[in-house]
Amino acid sequence: MTVDAYTATGLRKDFGGVGVLGVDLEIPTGSVFGLVGPNGAGKTTLLSMLAGLSTPDSGEIGFGSAEVALCTDVPDFEPWLTAEEVLDLGIHLTRPELPPAAARSLRDEVLAKVGLTSSARRGVGGFSRGMRQRLGVGAALTAGRPLVLLDEPTSGLDPDGRAMMLDLVQGLRGEMTTVFSSHVLADVERVCDRIAVLRNGVVVAQGATADILNASAERTWDIDVVDEAPRLAAELAALPWVERAAATGQTRVSVTAVTPSAGHTGLARVLTGFRLVSLKPRDRGLEDVFDSLVSEVGGSLR
Amino acid sequence: MSLWRLEWLRLSRTRRLLALAAVFVVFGLGSPLLTRYLADVLASSAPGGIKIVAPTPTPADGIASYQKNVQQLGAVLLAFIAAAAFRGKAEVFLRTRITRRRDHVLPGLVVTTLAAWACYLAGLLGAWYETAVLLGAPGTTAMLATAAFTMLYLAFAVALTLAIASFTRTAVPAGFASTALLLLVLPLLSGVRTLGNYLPPDLPGSALSLIAGTSTPTDHWRATAVTLAATAAFVSVGLSRAPRTRPAPQRHPA
Numbered sequence: 001m002t003v004d005a006y007t008a009t010g011l012r013k014d015f016g017g018v019g020v021l022g023v024d025l026e027i028p029t030g031s032v033f034g035l036v037g038p039n040g041a042g043k044t045t046l047l048s049m050l051a052g053l054s055t056p057d058s059g060e061i062g063f064g065s066a067e068v069a070l071c072t073d074v075p076d077f078e079p080w081l082t083a084e085e086v087l088d089l090g091i092h093l094t095r096p097e098l099p100p101a102a103a104r105s106l107r108d109e110v111l112a113k114v115g116l117t118s119s120a121r122r123g124v125g126g127f128s129r130g131m132r133q134r135l136g137v138g139a140a141l142t143a144g145r146p147l148v149l150l151d152e153p154t155s156g157l158d159p160d161g162r163a164m165m166l167d168l169v170q171g172l173r174g175e176m177t178t179v180f181s182s183h184v185l186a187d188v189e190r191v192c193d194r195i196a197v198l199r200n201g202v203v204v205a206q207g208a209t210a211d212i213l214n215a216s217a218e219r220t221w222d223i224d225v226v227d228e229a230p231r232l233a234a235e236l237a238a239l240p241w242v243e244r245a246a247a248t249g250q251t252r253v254s255v256t257a258v259t260p261s262a263g264h265t266g267l268a269r270v271l272t273g274f275r276l277v278s279l280k281p282r283d284r285g286l287e288d289v290f291d292s293l294v295s296e297v298g299g300s301l302r
Numbered sequence: 303m304s305l306w307r308l309e310w311l312r313l314s315r316t317r318r319l320l321a322l323a324a325v326f327v328v329f330g331l332g333s334p335l336l337t338r339y340l341a342d343v344l345a346s347s348a349p350g351g352i353k354i355v356a357p358t359p360t361p362a363d364g365i366a367s368y369q370k371n372v373q374q375l376g377a378v379l380l381a382f383i384a385a386a387a388f389r390g391k392a393e394v395f396l397r398t399r400i401t402r403r404r405d406h407v408l409p410g411l412v413v414t415t416l417a418a419w420a421c422y423l424a425g426l427l428g429a430w431y432e433t434a435v436l437l438g439a440p441g442t443t444a445m446l447a448t449a450a451f452t453m454l455y456l457a458f459a460v461a462l463t464l465a466i467a468s469f470t471r472t473a474v475p476a477g478f479a480s481t482a483l484l485l486l487v488l489p490l491l492s493g494v495r496t497l498g499n500y501l502p503p504d505l506p507g508s509a510l511s512l513i514a515g516t517s518t519p520t521d522h523w524r525a526t527a528v529t530l531a532a533t534a535a536f537v538s539v540g541l542s543r544a545p546r547t548r549p550a551p552q553r554h555p556a
Contacts, residue, residue: 078391
């Protein structure tokens with residue numbers, strides 16, 4: 001089935017006030033979609049429902065579990081199987097129509113893609129966490145399903161393992177639709193086209209990663225002036241459209257407006273009375289955006 | 303790789319099959335030997351002045367001794383091996399890939415039962431040979447009936463474990479619960495005179511009377527019928543509780 005987006009509407013799984021408490025998702029096909037949220041936000045519960053492992057209390061999932069491959073955060077395999085056998089079994093179960101030669105070729109191709117060719121005939125029981133996670137992603141890829149759900153695939157990995165996993169996820173763009181769940185915002189920012197920010201079981205923001213970053217970035221500026229930074233900061237702080245203004249030394253002021261447009265208009269007026277050296281919108285990372293998003297709905301990230 | 307091969311590898315690579323075979327064969331070779339020489343061993347170790355008087359062991363005693371060991375330690379080992387097959391580590395991997403309920407259950411059920419039967423028969427052949435050499439040859443018809451009844455009992459033990467495992471998250475509780483039923487509850491209930499002839503333990507326990515000629519296979523029809531019905535019921539419980547992936551798309555009423 002070809003669709004423009006995978007959707008879920010009003011999804012709810014209530015464990016007494018926690019869990020997933022009404023989530024709408026729209027995941028464009030071919031994208032890498034980030035599901036971001038602190039521990040306990042409901043990411044794993046949501047993925048579990050999308051994969052068909054648990055039944056929602058209410059809501060609608062516009063696709064079936066037969067279209068989904070799930071890779072859990074620490075994939076469990078029988079330790080006495082080799083990596084090759086795990087993928088063979090997965091292929092046999094999900095794509096029984098493949099002729100043996102094609103199945104072997106797919107298995108070898110995926111093993112190479114996840115960097116496990118040299119360990120293909122080793123028992124999975126001796127694999128490191130990173131190797132098991134890569135094998136889990138490999139098993140999801142061999143399933144031939146158009147939507148792949150990766151639950152915290154970089155958790156517990158060393159820097160090399162994390163870089164390899166992120167490259168792998170980035171390589172999936174366009175090939176299949178990937179949902180990448182993580183609380184490591186730098187990872188999500190690096191690989192995801194779109195994100196949904198989940199907190200306390202609800203989505204507090206959803207959209208293109210760049211849009212969400214830009215929207216927040218435009219509210220804060222760094223202003224360099226000649227000698228009068230404290231006076232400028234005091235003047236700005238008294239204005240109703242300014243959320244926060246602070247001077248750093250005699251030449252630098254940081255100002256955050258209540259809205260991007262208020263900042264644009266207001267700064268143009270105020271700065272006419274000062275000798276301006278530079279005016280730069282602050283480049284904020286997803287982590288800052290996330291902090292402000294979760295604090296807007298009450299409470300902090302950590 | 304099919305699910306059938308997965309179950310075979312589970313038994314062979316984890317050495318569970320080896321352990322099961324070793325236990326049954328050791329019992330098969332050891333039980334008639336112990337039966338034949340138990341009185342001599344006791345007499346040689348008894349303090350002076352004490353005379354050990356024991357009835358001369360019969361072929362029925364030799365086979366019955368093996369059967370008792372199968373029913374006890376053999377069944378315990380089998381319960382844990384079966385529980386491990388029904389509650390493997392790759393649960394999520396399999397649940398998200400298998401669509402038919404029977405595929406979750408049948409390979410483990412069939413392969414474990416066949417392995418139990420093969421190991422039991424290997425032990426029984428050893429016990430038959432040694433009994434024939436040491437105590438006299440038991441009747442072939444009685445031996446065949448003993449084998450058939452015990453194989454049914456072993457299938458019942460595996461099915462019981464399957465049903466229990468469908469209610470537990472991991473293998474160990476299922477193994478313990480199944481062991482408690484096979485080793486404590488059923489034998490205790492079998493001690494009740496009116497119930498004993500109807501319960502599964504009557505089947506492996508029938509060897510003594512069958513080989514001694516005091517009962518015929520048809521005398522055990524009640525226990526056979528109950529065991530068959532219970533086995534079928536436990537398998538259907540296991541099947542009905544097996545996970546299944548959902549069809550698409552899904553709508554859940556509020």
